[in-house]
């Protein structure tokens with residue numbers, strides 16, 4: 001379908017407050033959309049129905065869902081999806097900076113007392129938009145980050161969420177699966193990339209925790225060496241993990257539950273880190289650091305992504321969400337700067353509306 005018609009159809013759907021989701025896979029120019037016909041907020045326990053799932057950080061069993069069976073499916077192709085990235089100045093707010101660096105210091109204290117090895121903390125920041133335009137958001141989001149998984153989700157009960165995430169939670173295809181350990185961040189420059197021991201250790205911890213939690217549900221595991229992954233104006237360290245699902249019995253639901261929340265977005269040990277986050281972060285992450293993606297073949301095939309570099313847009317306000325992993329070597333001011341840098345990803349998308 002022609003991009004203009006595609007955009008018009010979805011804008012009309014939004015005006016009627018009808019649910020929809022549109023997404024494009026990494027490196028692909030095809031944007032697929034599901035336009036739900038009713039206003040029902042579908043919830044699923046088993047990830048075994050064709051459609052698109054959106055799960056919160058506090059996922060236990062239940063996630064929001066747009067079923068293919070209640071939707072019209074349309075597609076379009078993006079032309080020339082390449083935009084130059086220009087860093088935007090973000091005014092520093094002293095109170096926000098104090099609150100965040102204090103939170104990071106508290107994590108470091110807990111790590112010193114050996115309560116945890118790593119905790120990922122985060123914050124949210126609001127930006128005022130001069131004028132929200134769905135069409136502008138669509139072209140800006142999908143053309144700025146062709147290498148990321150991009151999505152826009154809307155339901156009158158969840159609001160409008162969108163993002164461009166570099167991180168796969170799990171991809172399943174014919175009994176085989178792929179996942180990744182993504183951790184360690186530095187700004188992208190033209191210089192040679194060097195990773196220090198802090199980042200290498202932090203990333204290894206994520207790889208170890210993921211491979212351990214996969215042991216129960218998989219039979220063959222292949223683990224790559226860590227390599228640099230570019231995500232817009234940032235670089236991460238990434239290890240690819242792939243294998244075969246155990247006896248053909250492991251379902252998508254089981255593998256997602258075994259992985260989520262990974263130490264890339266929660267911490268290690270998982271239980272302590274999650275409780276610390278819920279008690280101390282001081283805001284509700286909602287769908288940020290949850291997972292989302294299309295489910296096909298009744299769960300035999302799926303691409304579930306971690307919901308990072310995302311925002312919720314309400315009227316003329318964009319709520320951006322950013323965080324970072326804290327380990328023994330972390331420094332509060334550097335962690336603050338890392339969240340400022342991560343904010344650039346969604347700010348680039350908002351530029352035409354600021």
Ligand SMILES: C=C(O[C@@H]1C=C(C(=O)O)C=C[C@H]1O)C(=O)O
Nearest residue numbers: 182183184185264322323324325
């Ligand atoms: C928590 C975020 O990113 C995660 C934390 C990272 C880190 O601490 O280096 C890197 C990639 C992500 O796994 C975020 O983008 O908000």
